[in-house]
Amino acid sequence: MIVENTDFRIDEPDLSSGYDVALIKRFLIPMGLNFQPGEVDYTVILYTLNDEIIATGSYQGRTLKYVAVAPNYRETTAFALVVTHLIEKVMEHNQQVFVFTRPENIPYFEGLGFSHIATAAPLISILEFGYKGLCDYQTYLRTLKCPSQLGVVSSIVMNGNPFTKGHQYLVEKASAESGLVYLFVVEENRSVFSFDVRWELIERGTAHLPNVILVKGGYYIVSSATFPDYFLKSEEPGVITQKQTELDIRVFANCIAPVLGIQRRYVGTEEYCATTKLYNETMKDILPKEGVELVEVPRKLAEGDGGLISATKVREAIKDHKEEHLADYLPASTLDFIKSARFEPFREKILVSEKRH
Amino acid sequence: MILKEKAQAGTFESSDILIMVEPLEAGAGRKIELKSIVMQQYGDDILQQLHRELDALGVQDVRIIANDKGALALTISARLETAIKRSAGIKAS
Structure with a gap:
């Protein structure tokens, strides 16, 4: 399809075709981008009328990725x-668009009307554009804000997939040691248990703690919009993941904690998952400098000989049909749900899943 | 005119304006976010023009994001009309 009033032609490559993917990869490698077709939903290529590729861009969900223009065409409208x-394309289904890019590209995207959210120097920045934005999320936070509290204002970020006694222990400890606890529930629906169910189980499992306020994580706390594993050659995957965790924590420290007056963040120690471990390490590094104290709480041991409690173990037990041990790991509220008929669709998901989360 | 869905018209190119339209519930009024490279010189004029044309099109409750790259008045007019008509589901006849 020819673009009106230009000498450019726009084309949608077939990402299931090895030929098309190789074409995009060849174009992006000199610009330092390692294109992964599995990490995008859609890609567009811009050609000249001589069929020379001059620009490409992709998105996954609501995040733009791999946007690049050939050096000779950077002065054009490409x-x-x-x-x-x-x-x-993205706005057909979403209220807002994010873009992941390198910090040196911020002015180009700002020139198009994007707003900068955070940077993990020197590799990644995130910007947003659309009807909704960070301001709307901050407005939502203000509606939940409890005025003048005695004691420390704390926070916990939780996926709760599903809510275990370990989660409960962490919240109870934070609740006892703080005046107020904001409990952020990861909203992204990428886990086995849906957001609604995770929220409900957390709500029921913390109902006895009056100073705990549940908060939706939105797109700004551990979401796939702000956390894709993505791009940049000559960097080990470990470094990129580390930068992504940094980005997430900076958003938390700079855009979320000040709105609610959060002074402290509680996390459980991580023994199993390398990514979460890295996330904790990054928090230790950054949060104190931004004025948020980090409290790492050792994980709770299960009653009996079940070892440390973790949601991963719960899902494994369900997968291996060893549900008799679940009572060691789960509070009554979550256990009731797993015994109810509403659990069946999730059971099927667990039985077929291979995923970590 | 009754708006039905989100719509957009225009591009991010120089001398163009990108207009995005989102319907709002009745009584919400107009929420216009204008960004322009000539904000200081023509920001108020553009805003007035948008309001005038929304009046003419009979659109009261709408959120508009207008991202101007120095478009001429007639371009702005055309882009706004197109975005509104797309949002209202009116096809070219």
């Missing part, structure tokens, strides 16, 4: 065309 095209 960049604006690609971004306009991608935004139109």
